[in-house]
Amino acid sequence: MFPLIDFVGFSTYTDFVIAFMLGIGFGFFLEQGGFGNANKLAGQFYFRDLTVFKVMFTAIVTAMTGLIVFNALGWLDLGLVYLNPTYLWPGLVGGLIMGVGFVVGGYCPGTALVGVTTLKVDAVMSVAGGLIGMFIFAELVPIGWLEAFYGLETEGFSGSLSLWQWLDVKPGVVGFVVMLIALAGFIASEWAERKFNPQGGVA
Amino acid sequence: MTINKVGFILGIVFAVIMLALPVPDNSAGAGVTTLSDDALVSPEQVSDLVIQGDISCLIIDLRSEEAFLEDGLKSALSIPAATLDEATIRRLPTRRLILYADDTEEAARVWAVVQPVHGDVLVMDGGMAAWNSMILNPSAPPEDAPEQAWNTYKERLAVANYYTGKEDAAPVQRERVVRPVLRPRLSGKKNEGC
Numbered sequence: 001m002f003p004l005i006d007f008v009g010f011s012t013y014t015d016f017v018i019a020f021m022l023g024i025g026f027g028f029f030l031e032q033g034g035f036g037n038a039n040k041l042a043g044q045f046y047f048r049d050l051t052v053f054k055v056m057f058t059a060i061v062t063a064m065t066g067l068i069v070f071n072a073l074g075w076l077d078l079g080l081v082y083l084n085p086t087y088l089w090p091g092l093v094g095g096l097i098m099g100v101g102f103v104v105g106g107y108c109p110g111t112a113l114v115g116v117t118t119l120k121v122d123a124v125m126s127v128a129g130g131l132i133g134m135f136i137f138a139e140l141v142p143i144g145w146l147e148a149f150y151g152l153e154t155e156g157f158s159g160s161l162s163l164w165q166w167l168d169v170k171p172g173v174v175g176f177v178v179m180l181i182a183l184a185g186f187i188a189s190e191w192a193e194r195k196f197n198p199q200g201g202v203a
Numbered sequence: 204m205t206i207n208k209v210g211f212i213l214g215i216v217f218a219v220i221m222l223a224l225p226v227p228d229n230s231a232g233a234g235v236t237t238l239s240d241d242a243l244v245s246p247e248q249v250s251d252l253v254i255q256g257d258i259s260c261l262i263i264d265l266r267s268e269e270a271f272l273e274d275g276l277k278s279a280l281s282i283p284a285a286t287l288d289e290a291t292i293r294r295l296p297t298r299r300l301i302l303y304a305d306d307t308e309e310a311a312r313v314w315a316v317v318q319p320v321h322g323d324v325l326v327m328d329g330g331m332a333a334w335n336s337m338i339l340n341p342s343a344p345p346e347d348a349p350e351q352a353w354n355t356y357k358e359r360l361a362v363a364n365y366y367t368g369k370e371d372a373a374p375v376q377r378e379r380v381v382r383p384v385l386r387p388r389l390s391g392k393k394n395e396g397c
Contacts, residue, residue: 065217072224079239085315147288159312175221183214190207 002076027114036115038106038122045103048197050189061182068175078171088156090149105129238311242318243328244301246337250362252301253278261296265304265313266331274331276303277366284313292320303327303334339363 033055034040043049070076102108105126107115112130115123141147164171252260253276262279264271271281282291284304300321304310310326318324341359344352
């Protein structure tokens with residue numbers, strides 16, 4: 001039955017329309033949740049406001065639970081769900097750059113776009129910085145060692161890889177462990193917020 | 204009971220449910236890139252396409268150029284995996300691509316990158332290792348095997364001779380050519396088959 005795109009046979013352009021509508025909905029609720037505010041977003045790095053951590057981890061475990069349960073019940077064919085190929089070392093470097101940008105700018109790419117919709121100057125600057133960074137990266141990639149690092153032959157390239165394939169365990173085992181990590185994270189984040197931001201205001 | 208406590212209990216319940224769920228067929232295995240059967244094509248099917256001169260599919264050898272020149276498939280195109288970037292993929296024809304390397308796993312790694320960009324890509328199951336054992340060096344059945352098995356063997360031998368050039372005889376044409384299974388398309392391109 002799922003993915004609907006394969007089951008119903010939507011065209012590529014219908015995919016785009018659905019993705020666009022989902023994106024609008026996602027952005028709307030991010031904005032309504034206060035995720036267009038850099039102070040709130042950056043608060044997690046000081047353990048004063050861990051809403052971002054809690055919301056994102058909740059989204060992850062909700063989607064994960066749905067995928068694992070639906071797949072086990074035969075309602076979803078996980079083999080038809082596209083997984084981004086894993087480039088381990090480029091991924092780690094990219095994550096580090098993105099993390100530094102998040103701390104400095106106060107936005108991740110998605111929330112920066114949310115901030116732009118309410119014309120926040122820092123969000124506009126974050127998006128502009130991201131676009132300039134993409135342009136510079138695209139111009140630099142033809143350099144031999146950089147292209148090799150990000151290419152198919154890079155040592156960390158593993159194709160489309162999921163955790164349970166890598167660990168050679170049932171999907172449910174990964175789901176169980178990730179759920180426990182999430183619950184422990186929620187408890188720890190509540191404790192951290194009480195300790196570092198006892199007044200409970202925006203950091 | 205607060206919402207936090209309800210959420211915590213629900214989390215524990217779902218965690219235990221996930222742990223108890225059975226293993227679905229499509230997520231088993233420990234390969235780095237798991238291909239579904241629909242994304243695989245057998246060496247025999249590829250051989251049929253080559254013998255017929257079918258140009259509705261483009262066969263791509265992902266190994267080094269030296270390996271391709273040594274024993275690459277007739278009518279295949281050599282594009283070593285190391286040189287295959289997104290720009291190259293976008294320049295490829297829109298017809299179905301069949302990738303092969305030394306083994307399935309190696310080609311599957313490239314499939315994971317090419318498939319999302321191109322949309323209609325298959326991998327030759329077993330790669331050159333399977334090609335060599337199944338097509339070029341078919342094994343003879345036991346002496347007491349039924350006649351049908353020997354006929355199949357002779358057919359395969361004729362195909363092997365076609366590729367190795369040991370005999371001039373043309374390969375025995377099968378009555379029914381097995382076509383690669385059509386993979387459900389994720390893109391809106393026209394759905395031509397091989």
